[in-house]
Amino acid sequence: MDLDVAGVEQLVSTGALPEAARVDELVASAHERNRWVADGVVADYIPALAAADPEAFGVCVADVGGSVHAAGDVDVEFSIQSISKAFVYALVCEVVGHREALARVGVNNTGLSFNSVVAIELNDGHPMNPMVNAGAIATTGLVPGDDDADRWAFVADGLAAFAGRELRVDEEVYASEAATNERNQAIARLLASYGRLDADPGRTVDLYTRQCSVLVTTRDLAVMAATLADGGVNPVTGRRVVSAGVARDTLAVLASTGLYERSGEWLYEIGLPGKSGVSGGLVTVAPGKGGIATWSPPLDDAGNSVRGQRATAYLSRALGLNVFASASYRMSDPRPLEASS
Numbered sequence: 182m183d184l185d186v187a188g189v190e191q192l193v194s195t196g197a198l199p200e201a202a203r204v205d206e207l208v209a210s211a212h213e214r215n216r217w218v219a220d221g222v223v224a225d226y227i228p229a230l231a232a233a234d235p236e237a238f239g240v241c242v243a244d245v246g247g248s249v250h251a252a253g254d255v256d257v258e259f260s261i262q263s264i265s266k267a268f269v270y271a272l273v274c275e276v277v278g279h280r281e282a283l284a285r286v287g288v289n290n291t292g293l294s295f296n297s298v299v300a301i302e303l304n305d306g307h308p309m310n311p312m313v314n315a316g317a318i319a320t321t322g323l324v325p326g327d328d329d330a331d332r333w334a335f336v337a338d339g340l341a342a343f344a345g346r347e348l349r350v351d352e353e354v355y356a357s358e359a360a361t362n363e364r365n366q367a368i369a370r371l372l373a374s375y376g377r378l379d380a381d382p383g384r385t386v387d388l389y390t391r392q393c394s395v396l397v398t399t400r401d402l403a404v405m406a407a408t409l410a411d412g413g414v415n416p417v418t419g420r421r422v423v424s425a426g427v428a429r430d431t432l433a434v435l436a437s438t439g440l441y442e443r444s445g446e447w448l449y450e451i452g453l454p455g456k457s458g459v460s461g462g463l464v465t466v467a468p469g470k471g472g473i474a475t476w477s478p479p480l481d482d483a484g485n486s487v488r489g490q491r492a493t494a495y496l497s498r499a500l501g502l503n504v505f506a507s508a509s510y511r512m513s514d515p516r517p518l519e520a521s522s
């Protein structure tokens with residue numbers, strides 16, 4: 182896809198974000214230069230999502246110092262959808278341990294769509310990674326608790342700690358997805374048939390559907406991403422949500438799998454771990470620096486927000502966030518490759 186960054190200089194990655202006024206300016210320009218983009222289609226396989234406003238667009242950066250830079254519709258709530266997978270994975274790793282999560286869920290890209298059943302069959306029933314539905318359902322199956330209420334409290338309290346505020350569920354989105362999620366129910370049963378899901382498949386999918394229906398704003402997502410950037414400490418509340426090791430491992434998973442079958446292109450263009458969701462949200466983490474969040478409902482054919490990808494590609498370059506663009510060399514160095522040998 183055309184990210185429209187041909188003329189944008191790739192600044193090199195240094196230890197910190199530029200000064201606040203410059204970040205404000207670049208966030209405003211990421212919003213301004215992409216607000217007219219009309220490509221992409223709003224998801225409608227969950228009926229309640231089809232009502233989303235295709236014009237809505239928010240861009241937000243939260244830095245690890247706790248300051249927030251925003252442009253557009255950053256305070257409008259929408260359901261978090263697949264972005265919850267990243268944070269629930271971190272919360273589950275914290276209690277079951279990352280080795281157990283690695284063994285049970287995995288970290289390799291499937292190369293297939295987020296709700297692929299074929300991917301499970303091709304891999305002997307293994308869910309492959311926590312960012313596709315199979316792995317996310319397997320991860321939610323590891324949520325601790327004696328009953329449904331306990332397990333929900335674990336997820337709801339954990340997501341709230343990442344965001345730094347209480348979050349509520351969009352009951353309409355939840356009911357709409359619960360009434361139409363036969364495919365996720367099939368995925369859960371298939372995993373159970375392979376012995377990859379110990380918890381009850383129906384209840385696990387219900388908990389997963391609820392976690393996807395949690396309402397967040399673009400601002401919340403930026404703070405949640407900044408918490409992973411800050412080694413698991415929410416930079417606004419100062420509260421530790423997960424350990425630094427879990428934050429690191431979660432970012433590694435996002436780098437390889439956060440944008441489904443487009444994860445390779447994403448890493449190539451943006452150079453940062455990210456996670457998209459079907460309601461149009463997108464979070465990106467610049468380790469040690471901050472989080473970027475965008476929200477714009479129209480999606481490309483892999484289910485990733487079109488404007489969100491473009492705005493994030495712009496910010497990654499203009500803020501100098503790409504982790505592969507080291508400060509020890511100049512990106513604009515005009516020497517041809519042969520000359521450097």
Ligand SMILES: NC(=O)CC[C@H](N)C(=O)O
Pocket residue numbers: 262263264295296314358365390393457458459460484
């Ligand atoms: N890609 C997504 O955001 C998918 C989330 C959605 N709740 C589903 O399971 O289908």
